[in-house]
Amino acid sequence: MRLGTQELLIVLAIAILIFGPAQLPKLSKIIGKSIRSFRAGISDEGEGG
Numbered sequence: 001m002r003l004g005t006q007e008l009l010i011v012l013a014i015a016i017l018i019f020g021p022a023q024l025p026k027l028s029k030i031i032g033k034s035i036r037s038f039r040a041g042i043s044d045e046g047e048g049g
Contacts, residue, residue, distance in 0.1 A: 019027055
């Protein structure tokens with residue numbers, strides 16, 4: 001399932017309403033680190049198994 005432009009804009013608008021514009025850079029940094037960690041864990045498990 002792929003997200004279109006409209007869906008991404010809706011998600012972004014909701015995030016701004018919930019967290020406020022000042023918190024979005026911190027939130028995006030945390031999400032980016034989480035995704036990188038998740039991908040690293042997936043690739044480590046695939047190599048070791």
